[in-house]
Amino acid sequence: RKEVEQDPGPFNVPEGATVAFNCTYSNSASQSFFWYRQDCRKEPKLLMSVYSSGNEDGRFTAQLNRASQYISLLIRDSKLSDSATYLCVVNEDDMRFGAGTRLTVKP
Amino acid sequence: SQTIHQWPATLVQPVGSPLSLECTVEGTSNPNLYWYRQAAGRGLQLLFYSVGIGQISSEVPQNLSASRPQDRQFILSSKKLLLSDSGFYLCAWSGRDRGSFFGPGTRLTVL
Numbered sequence: 001r002k003e004v005e006q007d008p009g010p011f012n013v014p015e016g017a018t019v020a021f022n023c024t025y026s027n028s029a030s031q032s033f034f035w036y037r038q039d040c041r042k043e044p045k046l047l048m049s050v051y052s053s054g055n056e057d058g059r060f061t062a063q064l065n066r067a068s069q070y071i072s073l074l075i076r077d078s079k080l081s082d083s084a085t086y087l088c089v090v091n092e093d094d095m096r097f098g099a100g101t102r103l104t105v106k107p
Numbered sequence: 108s109q110t111i112h113q114w115p116a117t118l119v120q121p122v123g124s125p126l127s128l129e130c131t132v133e134g135t136s137n138p139n140l141y142w143y144r145q146a147a148g149r150g151l152q153l154l155f156y157s158v159g160i161g162q163i164s165s166e167v168p169q170n171l172s173a174s175r176p177q178d179r180q181f182i183l184s185s186k187k188l189l190l191s192d193s194g195f196y197l198c199a200w201s202g203r204d205r206g207s208f209f210g211p212g213t214r215l216t217v218l
Contacts, residue, residue: 034206043197043209044151087151094164095141095199095207099150 003027004090006098014106017078021101023088027059032091033064035073037084038100044087049072078105109134113210120217126185128213130198133179134156138200141207142173145195157169157181158216193217 006023013019025033033050048055050062050071061074071088085100120126132138137195142154155173156163163173170189174182181198193216199207 006111032206036206041195046206046208049206063116089206091201091206092154094156094166095139095201096153096199097151 004088004096004098006088007101008099009101009103011101011103012106013078013103015078015080017105018074019078019103020075021073021086021088022070023072023090023098023104024068025090026069027090027094028066028069030090033062033071034089035060035062035071036087036089036097039084043051044097047086052087061093075103078103080105080107108179108194109200109202109208111195111198111200111208111210113213115213116211117214118216120188120215122190122217123187126183126188126215128183128196128198128215130181130183130210131179132181132200135179135200135202137178138202141177141199142181142183143197143199145197147194155183176205187218190217 003026011019035047036044037047038044048057048062050064052099054063059076063072083105087100088098090096112131139158141156143151144154145151157163157175161176171185196213198210201207
């Protein structure tokens with residue numbers, strides 16, 4: 001079983017749509033969680049941390065469900081510029097990345 | 108502020124040749140350091156991580172090795188490259204609960 005698993009995608013949505021990604025993890029002792037964005041042929045960049053109480057940054061909302069061991073990312077009112085691959089990360093000392101979910105937002 | 112450097116940006120090497128990729132971090136001390144590889148269209152595969160000088164944890168048995176000779180220097184090496192070593196190599200540092208920050212990566216093509 002993979003330690004971090006993501007929705008396989010790809011997601012193709014129209015502008016303005018709401019899209020959600022989920023990511024499950026296997027280690028119940030995991031403490032830190034993050035979402036990253038990776039543009040084509042570029043390095044991943046930190047999008048947002050995921051806090052236990054859930055957190056929001058503009059159109060982006062991240063949530064953590066420890067009981068079910070998953071994290072989620074919700075993007076509202078999606079823009080063309082949101083097109084990218086979104087990666088979840090679960091951290092102990094080794095940062096474990098999910099395989100990523102590709103999102104394409106179309107006009 | 109912290110910055111992370113990787114070089115070279117691109118590299119084309121013949122099968123069987125050696126490899127040395129260097130990563131250095133500025134603006135932080137005692138970071139966790141990581142080497143990842145990403146094959147075309149695939150996710151990030153953790154290769155090595157280090158929590159301190161001389162401390163290396165290997166995730167995947169293969170013909171690659173890593174060393175951390177200084178606090179902010181992390182080196183990825185191979186004695187003999189394979190075709191399957193082609194990929195996008197990313198170095199990252201972690202500020203513990205702050206997430207990881209990546210260098211610009213090295214795109215390696217083994218021919």
